[in-house]
Amino acid sequence: MKHYVIIGNGVAAAGCIEGIRSRDKESKITVVSEERHIVYCRPLISYYLEGKSKLENMSYRGNDFYERMNCHVLFQRKAIGIDAEKKRVSLDDGEKLSYDELLVASGSSPFVPPFKGLDTVEKKYSFMTLDDALALEKGIDKESNVLIIGAGLIGLKCAEGLLERVKSITVCDLADRVLSSILDSDCAALMQRTLDKKGISFLLGDSVTEFRKNRADMQSGKCVPFDVLVLAVGVRANTALVKNIGGEIGRGIVVDDRMQTSIANIYAAGDCAEGMDISLGKRRVLAILPNAYMQGFTAGVNMAGGEMDHSKAIPMNSIGFFGMHAMTAGTYEGDMYEERGENSLKRLFTKDGLLKGYILIGCDERAGIYTSLIRERTSLDSINFDILKKAATTVAFSREERKRKFGGAV
């Protein structure tokens, strides 16, 4: 009987629990959860603000998950140190947990730049956790003017969530475009049109030089008054626990395809981990929910003595605002094929006979067919890529391949 300890209670942790239990129904699992909630779907916090998700529907695996999985959760406790030799985790209340296998799924934390005068702002919030969203909800009303720092995935989702509940929203970003981490100017412009139409104001290529209570002085010289401030500049992986004991760290905790860190019996998964991005051919933190789950599950299986690889990881995002969806995957290197419509843009990137990445805006149907080409590293010679350029369809595959896909159980 082993004792598995999981630091963190997000989707990666849930995946790990399911992975362990797929092989080992008996051993003890202890979860150390900094937050007070049962594992919930973090991306839903903006939908909660919007009113699309109800609190009771936000648990990731249902209210009886831990019971069904027979695991023990320590809520509102923090792991502060790991002793890799003695195989013990120290908690903030002095307790020490012994482990046979350990998963570090500590996620990430919002990065707060040292803005001048930030401490003068009364109503300032991050937008990371459910508790952040609940606090933000309490802080706004129909008359609020909200300033969001950061026009990335998190900042814009927050804007979408708040739109109908506040008076005005202004979003600012150092970059000259929205969603700068995944889109270039052309693509970002398409997304921005939708957001502009909804009345969200943007200050792009600009940043705050100083906060003075309810005003933000911008680099450009503008002065923005606001009632509520949301900081959504970016996140940093929580790597301290492993870094402090000499584990290999990049931007995240470095793991191999089996999710093992450089230290024996210690695994990492989720937003804190840095594994191989096969589209780029380099390691990268892929902070997206599907990856967190799959990494967690892989780690769990391996921790329980199984053999599993997570070797098809690529960045991929589906981000939509007010009905306009942008799907991105892989990397944007190689030759580009482009198709533009009035309200749509398709870009497919190929290199060395493989599909490396894509951007699909407003033309999202069956995008998964393209995604599978990237993940499976399917040779473009084996399919009719000309057909695929026009639309995502399995007709592009050979008859034998179609037989394999559709002719029997998969």
Place this chain on the structure above:
Amino acid sequence: MSVDFIYPEFEVIRNEDRCIACRVCERQCANEVHFFSPERGKMMSDEAKCVDCQRCVSLCPTRALKIVKSDCALRENANWQNNTIKEIYKQASSGGVLLSSMGNPNPLPVYWDRILINASQVTNPPIDPLREPMETKVSLGKKPKKITRDESGRIVCSLSPQIDLQMPVMFSAMSYGSISYNAHASLARAATELGIRYNTGEGGLHEDFYQYGKNTIVQVASGRFGVHEAYLEAGSAIEIKMGQGAKPGIGGHLPGMKIVGDVSRTRMIPEGCDAISPAPHHDIYSIEDLRQLVFSLKEATEYRKPVIVKVAAVHNIAAIASGIARSGADIIAIDGFRGGTGAAPTRIRDNVGIPIELALASVDQHLRDEGIRDNVSLVVGGSIRSAADVVKAIALGADAVYIATAALLALGCHLCRTCQSGKCNWGIATQRPDLVKRLNPDIGSQRLVNLMTAWRHEIMELMGGMGINSIEALKGNRLMLRGVNMTEKELEILGISHAGA
């Protein structure tokens, strides 16, 4: 030109409340009758192209479609009827021979419908087919005149090769080329499952169907298409086609556009070349020549397979049959004037040939009178439409019947009679791959099996009603039949009495 204009024969009636514009009718009509009009936002139809094949009607998920005969009528005239007038317009416009498909549709007498069957009652008890064994098996071929025994008293078995059938029905000749690969697959599989036979027609035998050879009759027609040694060997019997009920006196004609791919290969002629079968076999100009061909075929197959000679029912059919019976053939197949076809000149189809009922009765009687009835088995076709027709045919003297139109109806044919266009919407009389796909042999063969199974039960019911428990006892048993609505002469030729007499 307005003098050319013939009002479309059919109108498409669409129930607008029910139509959901799913466009199945549009996708499934090879004649391009239906189309979606984006301007009007609804489905429309161009009925000029409609042939009333009912494909759209059958597939419409909300039953919103109906095809009706147009009531835009020329003035009534018992002599110059609608069709007669329109045919002249067509010929004045095209200058060509009118072509038609399927059997003679004209209102000439259907004798099957004037013949009634007996049932046993008081003096002779009927037999219950659910409880008593009933024999529907038949063997076709030459039968010995008497039984001979050897010194030890054992019967000398010198039976010439036979066709053994589980029931007295076979699928008649329809060539590969006039009907599709999938239609042949359905017929072959059904014949095998039922223990009967199907006929290749004059298109040869596709290599994929050699596996069903035990249930195949291979035909040697005047064009000799697809005839080679392996072909003769593959079948369980060989049929020499002298004539066909739908077009007696002329040969077959398959237009070059249908001779593509496998059809061309199986017939052993180049692609795009018209497949014209000459009217006579050019090596059969007399009855003696026929005998020669019969024996050539028997020599080539080492006397292991029965040979059938198929003729159309024409004047003096009895004398013709007598000649064939003496030629060494094992089976005579007679095809009445109602027989179907893929394409035939309309005038020949509608005016040449005689009813199969009369032909059968006179042939059977004539052969009996000459004492040579046992030389051959008789198979008849040319509109056998039901189990009742089968029973009547056997009672008139047939050993078995051939069906073709009925088989195609089982496969989905709706008798729209435009086979010659090659755009059969049911995947039967076409070579277009997108249309041939519509006939799934899994479904087709199952439906044929269902049809024959049903007929077999009905035959047993009718026989049981007569107090007969085997086909043998029904054969030529004209006492079981009575006629109505017939002249003395007709009754005489059929050899049956009038009902009530």
Place this chain on the structure above:
Amino acid sequence: MKRVYVNEEWCLGCHLCEYNCAFANSGLKDMAFALKGKPIYPRIHIESGEKISYAVSCRHCEDPICVKSCIAGALSKEDGVIRIDRNRCVGCFTCVLVCPYGALAPNADGVMQKCELCLSNECGEPACVKGCPNKAIVYEEREAAV
């Protein structure tokens, strides 16, 4: 477990499966009333090329990537059948992003839907199979196709 399989050699591309699916999942009894005058959102769709067509619906994968990727935990596997909890789905399209078969698509109200084998509607067994005029779609158990 029985799944819906399409034999592409018999599919005629008639699209009846799409209409039967939309009707079966409409909750209404009259097909014309259910589907007339509006776009349909079937859970099975026809893919067609130059000479072929076939219908595609959820494969109910043994190892479903959609279930692993759903950000709302709305997709789950019950007795082998992959189902969507419509109350949880927020229409984020992540499942569309990952499904290699393109089997998921939104309904008129933006909530995701996919084939659930007609197990929870009036039809009881797959409507697409029932309504296919050429037996191209079948409902049976199969091993993995090699």
